[in-house]
Amino acid sequence: MKLIERFFNTTRKHFDAGGRFEKYYPVFESIESVFFGAPRVTQTAPNIRDSLDVKRYMALVIVALLPHYAFGVYNVGYQSHLASGLSTALLPVLFTGLKAVVPVVVVVYAVGFFWESLFAVVRKHEISEGLFVSCALFPLTLPPTIPLWQAAIGISFGIVIGKEIFGGTGRNFLNPALTGRAFLYFAYPVQNSGDAVWTLLTGSQTVPVDGFTGATPLSVAAVTERFGDIHQALADAGYTPLKLLLGTYPGSVGGTVTILSVVGALFLIILGIANYRIIVGCVLGMLLTALLVNLLASESSIPYMHLSPLYHLMVGGALFGFVYMATDPVSAAHMQGARWVFGFGCGALTVLIRVFNPAFPEGAGLAILFMNLFAPLLDRIEIKLRIKKRVPNVG
Amino acid sequence: MNELRIKRGYSLNLVGAPSPDLEQLNRPDRVAVLPERIPFIKPRLKVAVEDTVKVGSVLFIDKRRPEITFLSPGGGKIAEINFGPRRVIREIVVALDEKEAFEPFPKLDGTEIDSIERLDLITTIINGGMWPLIRELPYRDIARPEAMPPAILVGMDAKEPFLANPESYLKGNVDLFRSGLRILRRLAGENSVHLFTSPRQDYVRQTLGSDITCLVSGPYPADDPGVMLYHTKTSSSENRAWFVQGQDVLMLARLFAFGRYPTERVVAVGGSAADRPRHFRTRLGVPLIHLAPEVKHNGDVRYTAGGLFRGYAIPSSSYLGIYETALNLVPEGNVPGELLGLFRPGPRKPTFSRAFTSRVHRRALTVDCNVHGGDRACIACGYCTYVCPVDILPQFTYKALYAGEVEEALSHGLLDCVECGLCSFVCPSKIDLYETFKQAKADVYLEQLRA
Ligand code: SF4
Ligand code: SF4
Numbered sequence: 001m002k003l004i005e006r007f008f009n010t011t012r013k014h015f016d017a018g019g020r021f022e023k024y025y026p027v028f029e030s031i032e033s034v035f036f037g038a039p040r041v042t043q044t045a046p047n048i049r050d051s052l053d054v055k056r057y058m059a060l061v062i063v064a065l066l067p068h069y070a071f072g073v074y075n076v077g078y079q080s081h082l083a084s085g086l087s088t089a090l091l092p093v094l095f096t097g098l099k100a101v102v103p104v105v106v107v108v109y110a111v112g113f114f115w116e117s118l119f120a121v122v123r124k125h126e127i128s129e130g131l132f133v134s135c136a137l138f139p140l141t142l143p144p145t146i147p148l149w150q151a152a153i154g155i156s157f158g159i160v161i162g163k164e165i166f167g168g169t170g171r172n173f174l175n176p177a178l179t180g181r182a183f184l185y186f187a188y189p190v191q192n193s194g195d196a197v198w199t200l201l202t203g204s205q206t207v208p209v210d211g212f213t214g215a216t217p218l219s220v221a222a223v224t225e226r227f228g229d230i231h232q233a234l235a236d237a238g239y240t241p242l243k244l245l246l247g248t249y250p251g252s253v254g255g256t257v258t259i260l261s262v263v264g265a266l267f268l269i270i271l272g273i274a275n276y277r278i279i280v281g282c283v284l285g286m287l288l289t290a291l292l293v294n295l296l297a298s299e300s301s302i303p304y305m306h307l308s309p310l311y312h313l314m315v316g317g318a319l320f321g322f323v324y325m326a327t328d329p330v331s332a333a334h335m336q337g338a339r340w341v342f343g344f345g346c347g348a349l350t351v352l353i354r355v356f357n358p359a360f361p362e363g364a365g366l367a368i369l370f371m372n373l374f375a376p377l378l379d380r381i382e383i384k385l386r387i388k389k390r391v392p393n394v395g
Numbered sequence: 396m397n398e399l400r401i402k403r404g405y406s407l408n409l410v411g412a413p414s415p416d417l418e419q420l421n422r423p424d425r426v427a428v429l430p431e432r433i434p435f436i437k438p439r440l441k442v443a444v445e446d447t448v449k450v451g452s453v454l455f456i457d458k459r460r461p462e463i464t465f466l467s468p469g470g471g472k473i474a475e476i477n478f479g480p481r482r483v484i485r486e487i488v489v490a491l492d493e494k495e496a497f498e499p500f501p502k503l504d505g506t507e508i509d510s511i512e513r514l515d516l517i518t519t520i521i522n523g524g525m526w527p528l529i530r531e532l533p534y535r536d537i538a539r540p541e542a543m544p545p546a547i548l549v550g551m552d553a554k555e556p557f558l559a560n561p562e563s564y565l566k567g568n569v570d571l572f573r574s575g576l577r578i579l580r581r582l583a584g585e586n587s588v589h590l591f592t593s594p595r596q597d598y599v600r601q602t603l604g605s606d607i608t609c610l611v612s613g614p615y616p617a618d619d620p621g622v623m624l625y626h627t628k629t630s631s632s633e634n635r636a637w638f639v640q641g642q643d644v645l646m647l648a649r650l651f652a653f654g655r656y657p658t659e660r661v662v663a664v665g666g667s668a669a670d671r672p673r674h675f676r677t678r679l680g681v682p683l684i685h686l687a688p689e690v691k692h693n694g695d696v697r698y699t700a701g702g703l704f705r706g707y708a709i710p711s712s713s714y715l716g717i718y719e720t721a722l723n724l725v726p727e728g729n730v731p732g733e734l735l736g737l738f739r740p741g742p743r744k745p746t747f748s749r750a751f752t753s754r755v756h757r758r759a760l761t762v763d764c765n766v767h768g769g770d771r772a773c774i775a776c777g778y779c780t781y782v783c784p785v786d787i788l789p790q791f792t793y794k795a796l797y798a799g800e801v802e803e804a805l806s807h808g809l810l811d812c813v814e815c816g817l818c819s820f821v822c823p824s825k826i827d828l829y830e831t832f833k834q835a836k837a838d839v840y841l842e843q844l845r846a
Contacts, residue, residue, distance in 0.1 A: 004734065005731065008731075015698040020479075029769055033768075034737060034768055035735060036514065036731040036732050036733075036734060036736070036737055036765060037731060037732025037733075037737075037765065037768070038538065038732075038766075038769065039728075039729045039730050039731050039765070040732065040765065040766045040769075041697075041727055041728050041729050041763075041764045041765055041766065041767075042764050042766055043708070044819075044830040044831065045697050045704065045705055045707060045816055045819075045829065045830065046703065046704040046705070046816030046819055046820050046828075047697065047703050047704070047708060047723075047764050047767075048704070048725070048762045048763070048764060048820065049529055049765070049767050049819070049820055049822075049825065050745070050746050050747055050748065050767065050820055050821050050822070050823065051741060051745055051746045051751060051753075052745035052746050052747075052748040052751070052765050052767070052823045053767055053768025053823050053824075053825065054748050054768065054769075054771040054774055054823075054824055055737055055768065055769075056737055056823075057748075057823050059737055059738065060750060085808045106652070113761070125770075125772070126770055126771060127781065128770045128771050128774075129771075130774065134666050139834070147536075151451050151779055168772060168773060169771070169772050169774065170771075170772030170773045170824075171772065199614060215660075221811065228678055237755075261843075271748075271749050271750050271751065272748050272749035272750065273750065275777070301556070302590060302836075311610070329776050329777065330776055332775075332777045334775045334777060334791075335788075336777075342477075354749075368663045379791075383788065383791060384808075386786070386788075387806050387807065387808075390632055390786070390808050390811075390824065391628050391629065391630060391633075391634075392806075393533060393631060393634045393805075393808060393810040393811050394805045394806070394810065395805065395810060395839050395845055
């Protein structure tokens with residue numbers, strides 16, 4: 001323990017003002033503060049400051065994501081072994097999962113940290129921990145078959161275009177992880193959409209074994225011909241409500257497990273990190289819009305319109321997006337009322353995109369990005385209304 | 396009696412609360428005035444080192460309004476005049492004589508107070524050196540004597556950690572306090588004096604009874620006159636209300652009752668490093684060392700004149716200013732945090748957030764003056780908006796000021812800011828919101844004065 005303390009104490013002088021590596025102070029600070037809080041005291045009133053800092057705030061989001069990683073590793077391995085006709089014993093499955101997920105995470109963090117450090121050093125600000133959250137979220141949204149170079153390009157796009165060109169964390173209005181994800185989706189559709197990409201094949205297998213269908217529930221819902229009986233069609237494909245909750249089907253690395261998203265939501269809401277208005281708004285928006293679509297649907301409309309609201313909530317990564325992406329405080333609406341509207345919009349748009357534009361099966365990501373664009377406007381409106389209520393005090 | 400509930404704010408539960416015991420301290424051998432700590436004034440010295448002064452002799456005046464005088468809190472010799480950077484006058488120190496001499500001031504009893512012309516009353520207060528205790532919102536500068544205040548607000552509570560509790564200074568002085576209110580009522584003319592306290596201040600409620608106009612409950616800083624004003628005002632003509640601290644009402648009354656410049660102060664000494672956290676009856680301008688000769692902490696201790704939020708750090712060799720009624724002693728916190736504290740549950744970490752288990756335990760905690768984090772860009776967590784007692788949106792107001800949009804910041808309610816410091820306290824990005832607002836308010840004010 002003393003050793004680590006001594007290490008930072010002896011190296012600090014090189015990074016402090018006047019030191020050899022003064023320029024790289026942000027990198028030093030970022031690493032040191034993981035181990036020790038800096039001995040920095042207040043220079044101005046108030047004399048005392050809250051124990052919470054951005055690092056812990058963001059670390060808690062990452063903690064909430066860890067179960068998704070555990071699940072992701074398992075599910076990627078499990079689906080892969082199923083499709084490849086291998087044993088589904090736990091250890092080999094985990095091994096396959098780790099082999100697929102860990103390299104992506106490592107690459108994403110390395111590339112993300114590189115960009116953030118570069119901008120931090122050039123702009124002389126400290127490294128914002130929002131980066132670590134973006135880098136933790138991004139791999140979970142990817143298909144397990146993603147080529148590493150695409151993961152690298154995706155996160156680069158997300159960090160640089162989604163965030164840094166707007167001035168870095170705090171000034172971006174798009175969620176960086178989603179920006180990167182959407183970029184990959186449009187730039188490399190072959191590796192990022194369709195049924196095949198969601199299952200990793202292992203060993204000598206190049207096509208899934210007979211009887212394994214890689215169809216995701218969203219694609220089943222989108223293409224089924226069984227008018228008026230979409231739930232049965234899903235059940236026939238093995239997608240019972242329980243399976244949808246557990247997420248044990250081909251899909252993005254960590255987004256399918258709806259039940260963990262619920263747990264994560266509670267965790268983050270209880271700790272005061274995620275804003276419940278956004279999440280509840282999303283869920284309400286989704287349920288009500290799906291209900292409305294149901295009501296509008298007739299015998300002859302596309303089956304997707306009949307998908308019940310609760311199914312909408314359970315399939316795919318919608319809830320994952322709502323809980324972890326929509327709640328990104330920077331890119332979401334900031335005002336309490338606007339957060340309701342923002343959330344509602346995310347939920348409603350997700351349903352509309354899914355049902356009416358099945359070309360984008362996973363609508364949540366696009367819906368959230370779209371609402372990100374509107375968040376500043378919603379805030380402005382609410383602030384205007386609030387200011388009107390004040391007794392003016394302008395000097 | 397009206398009741399008002401303030402929802403926003405935050406009260407920390409900290410160790411080191413001063414006990415209500417009131418201990419008489421023996422006479423210090425020096426007292427001082429700290430011109431540097433009186434906001435906005437431009438002091439011009441009227442004494443030099445070695446001069447002999449009486450209690451109540453003029454030490455300096457405010458160049459902006461030469462009639463406003465600042466008087467000596469002690470009789471003896473000017474021992475030191477200490478200057479800070481750019482020759483601001485830090486301290487005027489008076490070494491007290493064994494037997495102090497007093498400048499005489501007119502004595503007025505209750506009926507005389509009621510019958511004297513308002514303008515003569517003002518002159519008496521000014522000449523008695525008590526005018527600086529009457530201040531004007533929103534800038535909290537000394538009140539303009541020529542103005543008619545839309546209201547005078549007197550808060551009788553101590554929600555900030557830690558200030559002198561009204562009970563401690565009120566005991567035995569209730570009649571005096573009442574005559575102080577009488578003076579304020581004359582000053583307010585047709586308008587009213589609002590005396591407000593918290594429902595929990597039993598002693599104040601029992602003794603002052605019908606003089607209390609409003610019971611204000613809520614977390615810190617619900618006891619601030621600016622908060623009370625914000626939540627009760629109906630038109631912008633009320634923005635420039637005056638306010639007087641509870642204990643200063645007593646000072647005012649003493650001037651009139653005894654015809655002498657009052658020098659008694661009840662001071663709370665608190666904080667986790669305070670050796671004997673309690674109330675002391677002592678002198679205006681007392682040396683800090685006299686109040687707290689010992690500290691209870693291995694390591695550096697910060698001496699804070701005033702509460703932990705609004706008070707200022709000051710060397711232990713200095714003195715207590717005229718507005719301050721508390722000395723808080725807490726660990727400086729200039730040491731690295733515990734190893735991997737980032738990942739610990741934090742049962743003893745003071746916080747507004749819910750990110751530490753301390754929020755469940757509810758025990759009294761220890762604070763220090765560490766910043767507890769690096770400077771980051773605003774992450775829009777919204778905590779600052781949850782605590783602001785006057786519904787400012789600190790993150791947006793800050794951005795407006797950052798972009799130079801002062802008009803916009805004003806429309807957000809910048810001037811309603813009561814300078815409580817909670818927004819800076821809660822900010823996980825460690826942004827100096829409060830300091831920015833305080834500075835911006837002062838800039839607006841100075842601009843106005845020039846115009
Ligand atoms: S803006 Fe900050 S300092 Fe001003 S009243 Fe609000 S919380 Fe207090
Ligand atoms: S508390 Fe700080 S980080 Fe949070 S919204 Fe306010 S200014 Fe931004």
